[in-house]
Amino acid sequence: MINVAIIGASGYSGSELLRILLRHPEVSVTTVTAASSAGLPVDQVYPALTGECELTYKPLLPDDLAGADVAFVALPSGEAMKIMPKLQTMVGKVIDLGGDFRLKDTAQYEKYYKHQHASPEFLPGAVYGLPELNREAIANATLVSNPGCYATSIILGLLPLAAQGLVSLKGISVAAVSGISGAGRSSSVDMSFTELNENVRAYKLTTHQHVPEIEQALAAAASGAEVTVSFVPHLVPITRGIHSTIHATLTKESDARAIQDAFALYYALHPFVRVRKNPVQIAAVTRTNFCDIHPVVEARTGQVVITSVIDNLVKGAAGQAIQNMNLMFGLKETTGL
Amino acid sequence: MINVAIIGASGYSGSELLRILLRHPEVSVTTVTAASSAGLPVDQVYPALTGECELTYKPLLPDDLAGADVAFVALPSGEAMKIMPKLQTMVGKVIDLGGDFRLKDTAQYEKYYKHQHASPEFLPGAVYGLPELNREAIANATLVSNPGCYATSIILGLLPLAAQGLVSLKGISVAAVSGISGAGRSSSVDMSFTELNENVRAYKLTTHQHVPEIEQALAAAASGAEVTVSFVPHLVPITRGIHSTIHATLTKESDARAIQDAFALYYALHPFVRVRKNPVQIAAVTRTNFCDIHPVVEARTGQVVITSVIDNLVKGAAGQAIQNMNLMFGLKETTGL
């Protein structure tokens, strides 16, 4: 059995990790930490887990992590980089669900996250945990940086096209909508039911912190070509799910067939990406680790429109982190998912 | 008092017309027709109107319309063109909320609506009823063709830029989300609560019938320049509202200020468009005839991102139709709205 610690287990990503790992056949969750809920039984904060989980949240103390084979860090961005120096001395493998180790360029980090990086020495060794891009490197990594939720959906929608040079990588535009759980377990008026129900609104127009991570991953897939993405995220009144709609300009005459083939080829051996002939929908991936993708060529405008859906808490966070864990421990990628 | 007939008054657009017109100070609703509900009191189908409306739905018989000063037609697209020859002999002014008289080019109509046009002789005289584009022509029209809901939101988001040549009119991309009332009063499994709740899905990718109407209106504003728009509509689980997110490429170095000025200037005398400095949201326009617009320049990518919101049943249908009626009868544009 793999002994697992979850650091920051009382938020939505942390509790989703717990929900899935409790049923994972090769895992034993030994420690769950949470600052504000320390001392409370897990099932008091998440009554759905009553009878399934006897753990109690602890404060984060390094000694409690001794014996863990892997630690998942589900803290707000900016926290993981503070604890990483100590954490890596205690636990051999770390999977960080936040944004601290995703960007190779600290200047980009500081521009989008609005604070300095506290432990840049980990950046060279951190592997960006998108299995459909970096499967082998993940298997050998000791620090995996799990992708952002929007980023997962958008990168997967463009990877085959970037890899084969089928679209212009400058001037890609994306509008994506997210369920509210993506904003975390929050006590602000802005996140209250009455403010969000029967409402849709964009936020962080052109400034969202997933932009550089998307550009970095697509550039890697395209052998370093320059990539610019204009991205607008939106909140819609659902709990789970991301739907991304991507417009890109075809680089040459192409037809639906060529695009469809590029997707089919790229994802043939990736079990969690399903390329669809019909429009995708969030409900088809809810509570699963799948990403469903539907590319459409519009000959009239010379564009390809890709729609891509995931569950933000599963393929966009906890599920993908467990997919990474499976790879890091030599398990079948789909185990427990 | 203006005597009003509503043809097709039992659908959502028709009942919204009724809801607003019952409180309009210059209007008396004299006739409401509905095929399937003929013979039923209005308040049996819409209990919210109990005590506010004593009318009974009638079948559509031309003689019943004698005496009406204006008829609103809220039938499914394809129906208005069949009755228009007779209707215009009975009623001096007609406002059609469907798509039959929006496109000047019957080839475009037949491509997007998938059937032949039955009365093209009305097309030259029909005025596209977007007051922010055609206020004077509307005031003098006998047949006004009310814009589509998505089209209203998108055209208003681009009009000032098209008029001043501030963006490239080829390669505009739009992703818009709509509340479910936009699909009409429907009995299909696809429109059932369980299929739509906690779900988001795109539909009619690149083939929606509002595309040619958007391109036609923007071309008119841009003195006939060629316009191509790639448009993806989506359904989100709310009842009312449209949120459009528009990406366009700036034609030259421009800053937020220039774009903001173009919007401020264009809409200075249009009471129902509010140009915003902060991100817009559907909830701010629900049950109103306002369109809220927020343009953002992204210097890094050379794009402008415009977000635009309306209530699809008000500014996107019934409210705009009444705004047009006000203009046609010489009333203040905002009367009763």
Add this chain to the structure above:
Amino acid sequence: MINVAIIGASGYSGSELLRILLRHPEVSVTTVTAASSAGLPVDQVYPALTGECELTYKPLLPDDLAGADVAFVALPSGEAMKIMPKLQTMVGKVIDLGGDFRLKDTAQYEKYYKHQHASPEFLPGAVYGLPELNREAIANATLVSNPGCYATSIILGLLPLAAQGLVSLKGISVAAVSGISGAGRSSSVDMSFTELNENVRAYKLTTHQHVPEIEQALAAAASGAEVTVSFVPHLVPITRGIHSTIHATLTKESDARAIQDAFALYYALHPFVRVRKNPVQIAAVTRTNFCDIHPVVEARTGQVVITSVIDNLVKGAAGQAIQNMNLMFGLKETTGL
């Protein structure tokens, strides 16, 4: 014109007062106060009011109220009783939307509200502002205590039966569901979208503070008979509306007719109560001041089941307060509503 001050105008009840009063033909809103939003323009907090309201929130200073003909107090329960002594010296008529002046018995107040009453000297003169029970007294009052939202829905569902002795007043049971706006503008995790969406839960089982107010009003209607109500409120994921389901035991053989007649008679001259032959629904009263009621006799069990719906922010708060204001100023009860 009646000069109106709204104290506590930035919450949901306060902003609903503002929304309705801005269109009331006999009213001018002169002052709006709000503690946390003081200094902000109203339309910054409620963008929906942009272009309709030029006011700025002020801190609550007695001198600012000079010249007001009436003050609405929309503060959390416990606040109005602190300011009432000063307030009544400044403004001749006060309508309090909170719970401080509803109960004649301070022991009941302290039991359910969990703190002492600060100004019991106002209780004898305060009139319980349910026009369907106290229309004349309201017209002559200087301090009207507006009923609670649940209480309005439940009392109206039972008034005719209590007045005519048609049901046993002991052992009435009520289950009611409320939209989330009833909880106020809140920043707690419990009121966040993700916690409430796709969820239903009861709260304050048997201990809700509207219980004594319901019992007091029904006892008054029944000439002082003893009344006990067992009440369970629930939260459901909608923004507005209350649906109450009431079970009471018939006192003697009775049929649907007798019950229906009692309702018809009692409410014949009350314009905002609609007695229905078909099941009621929240959507039929949303954004209106109506209360729809549907009584059903179940002969098999000897019970009458009454369902009753209101909009918690209108008939359950702001609308009823304005209905009271209309009565207090000799206007038609329905003016502006």
Add this chain to the structure above:
Amino acid sequence: MINVAIIGASGYSGSELLRILLRHPEVSVTTVTAASSAGLPVDQVYPALTGECELTYKPLLPDDLAGADVAFVALPSGEAMKIMPKLQTMVGKVIDLGGDFRLKDTAQYEKYYKHQHASPEFLPGAVYGLPELNREAIANATLVSNPGCYATSIILGLLPLAAQGLVSLKGISVAAVSGISGAGRSSSVDMSFTELNENVRAYKLTTHQHVPEIEQALAAAASGAEVTVSFVPHLVPITRGIHSTIHATLTKESDARAIQDAFALYYALHPFVRVRKNPVQIAAVTRTNFCDIHPVVEARTGQVVITSVIDNLVKGAAGQAIQNMNLMFGLKETTGL
């Protein structure tokens, strides 16, 4: 492996059976039938199952069922009784999710279901499939009649009290709310998103077909005492879940402790019922087979208020049916759930 056939597999209960059984370690689903979708691959109707299910819906032909060890019937009430004579010759064990075999008294059946019973000869042998009431009989049954969704929630909320005589069994009143999936996969306007969203309404007041089944089960638990329940079901805008609120009169002085003890004792060995000290909520049981129950004594009125929640598609339908299957095949009750 147990070979399973699902008859009526394209509705919500049928597809939920499929979703759970596909992961059940002891089961192989061999046949799925569906009238309207016959010939379609399952994953075309339920895209969420893509990659998890290769089956195609077949028309219902008896020969296709040869070899099945058990058949689940998930047809609308009234259909199972027509096919049962033939079905029991083909398949040794049948679990019917509809209402045809729940009531021992055909007069009650005909009163509530509004048609004659076609195969009353099966009623004596049919076992009411509530494991918490009939675990042993289920284990030995060849025909199990799975309880109704509301009935499951309400009976479980009262069983310990009925068994110990702690409440009066006459005059119990219940108000329950259900998610919309309980109404089945439907194409009526009444079930459309726009009609149900932001709305709550009661239906079948006092006439719901689960009433006699509740009374029959409680009478059995109470050694045949007479039981009358006044029941009002409601629709609320969520997809899954039932919340029942039950009022019953205590038979003698009792305190919260005695009631709590009765629940704890009764359910000590029933793994899917969790007796709670805090108010229950639907979200805590969604997609699980749990029933959470919270009893509260109100000394002031002499009543006990029980709130009880389930997922209508799991413990209220497919999950409970699989729990019954586990018992019928000698498996651990919780296997695969």
